[in-house]
Amino acid sequence: MNSDERRPGIHRRDFLFRTTSGVALGVAAAVTAAPASAQAAEAAPESGYRETEHVRTAYALARF
Numbered sequence: 001m002n003s004d005e006r007r008p009g010i011h012r013r014d015f016l017f018r019t020t021s022g023v024a025l026g027v028a029a030a031v032t033a034a035p036a037s038a039q040a041a042e043a044a045p046e047s048g049y050r051e052t053e054h055v056r057t058a059y060a061l062a063r064f
Helices: 012-043 055-062
Strands: none
Touching: none
16 A cells, blocks of 8 residues: 555645745735835825824923
């Protein structure tokens, strides 16, 4: 009897192949998504922290 016949399910080589394939796909997705987020950051430079009058008032009241 062969060891492959005794163990049903995913074999070691299949597991390693699927794991490395998943990692490669994850890296590819991250690399292709990075330029899109960089373009979005350039498109909206006005978002983020802005020190407005009510923020200055809050700082003054909190004595920062």
